[in-house]
Amino acid sequence: MTERRLPAHIEAALNGNVADSAGRPWKGRDLSGGGNPLHAFDKDDGAVPATYAAALRDLVNGAVDETAVVRALATVRVFVPVVAQLGGQEAEAPTDGHHHDGDKEADMALVAIKSPDGRSVLPVFTSTAHLERWHPEARPVAVYAARAALAAVAENADLMVVDPGAEVTFVVRRPALWALAQQKEWSPSYADPDLARLVSEAVPPDGRITRVELAPGSGVSSRTADGRVVRGGGAGPELRLTLALEAGLSQEDVRSTTAAFQSRLQQLQEFVERVDSLEIRLTR
Incomplete structure (x- = not known):
């Protein structure tokens, strides 16, 4: 697992909201409110979006193919995991041999993983519960899946993996990822x-x-x-x-x-x- 600085649009989503939710689980929370930079997701309780859940259930039952799942993803919110990492002066070893508690600065970093064949992967989650089980210390940032796909493309990721570690994990391969980022229809x-x-x-x-x-x-x-x-x-x-x-x-x-x-x-x-x-x- 690697950590990268956040793309600008995700970093912007975090600004002004750190004190309220950093380090706090979002499961069951009401994200509404004019002061919340994620107000596009008012009344979002962090559960799996119904549209995606239905498409995934149909895929498992053999009623649809993977295009239906990608089409559903294009319309829903996902959570991108970010983690706190030390930055600023604390990122470098002190030269005087002493520890300086006042020098610590925390940056938020986008989490990226590697696939078994070495390709870069952006993990995203359809619910806060799925994310918490995968990485209890990661903070969920709510974005539309198309925005998450844009972040993956910007980070040169080849794949976007939806809900790693869940009962059903869905891999969005590169051509579908690009189509999702451009909000275009995708055909395998x-x-x-x-x-x-x-x-x-x-x-x-x-x-x-x-x-x-x-x-x-x-x-x-x-x-x-x-x-x-x-x-x-x-x-x-x-x-x-x-x-x-x-x-x-x-x-x-x-x-x-x-x-x-x-x-x-x-x-x-x-x-x-x-x-x-x-x-x-x-x-x-």
């Missing part, structure tokens, strides 16, 4: 007809690749805490390309053909922007 790469056209046009004309099929990658699905498989919310691979190859190719031909195709795809900016992670399977 494996269900995007425009992307399918791009892939088809990238097939070399030598005839060695006879067909390309797009499908969800092995990392699209996730699991609940009790082991149930969920059709979305995974960290990737997001897209699976199955290449049907011409019969009779040698192993070297197969390697060179696959490498050439991957190179052509990587040169397509639109493909790179729309695909978070890729796996290729071969068939004859």
Whole structure:
């Protein structure tokens, strides 16, 4: 886990509110009041937003796919965790060998984590209860999910993870994260007809690749805490390309053909922007 200085819009949300809520749990609190800089969330009791809860329940039950969850996120409030860290003079070791209690300054830092594959992740939470269980000392800052996505993009995060450690954790992959930050509709790469056209046009004309099929990658699905498989919310691979190859190719031909195709795809900016992670399977 790493700590970073807050993006400006989150830092602004904290100004003038430290004495009232720093270090105090928000569970069950009424956030209303004209003097509260988070007044956009009047009457917010810190519970999971109903819209998101319904979409997630439908996803777990197999009634919808992950696009419905991202669409629900676009309309709801989430909590970004921040923690206090020492700053100012206390951040540096004293040169006289003495401790100076009066020199301490506390800054608020955005919490960032690393995924198992090393990518930077911004954790967000749909309720204060979820956040408190994950990090009891973190302070929840209420923002719309689109604003949280903007913060993630500004911090060069590749993923936004919703409710890590909860019964259902949902990963918003990079293309969905960018769409959420821009408040645009998102279609997963494996269900995007425009992307399918791009892939088809990238097939070399030598005839060695006879067909390309797009499908969800092995990392699209996730699991609940009790082991149930969920059709979305995974960290990737997001897209699976199955290449049907011409019969009779040698192993070297197969390697060179696959490498050439991957190179052509990587040169397509639109493909790179729309695909978070890729796996290729071969068939004859």
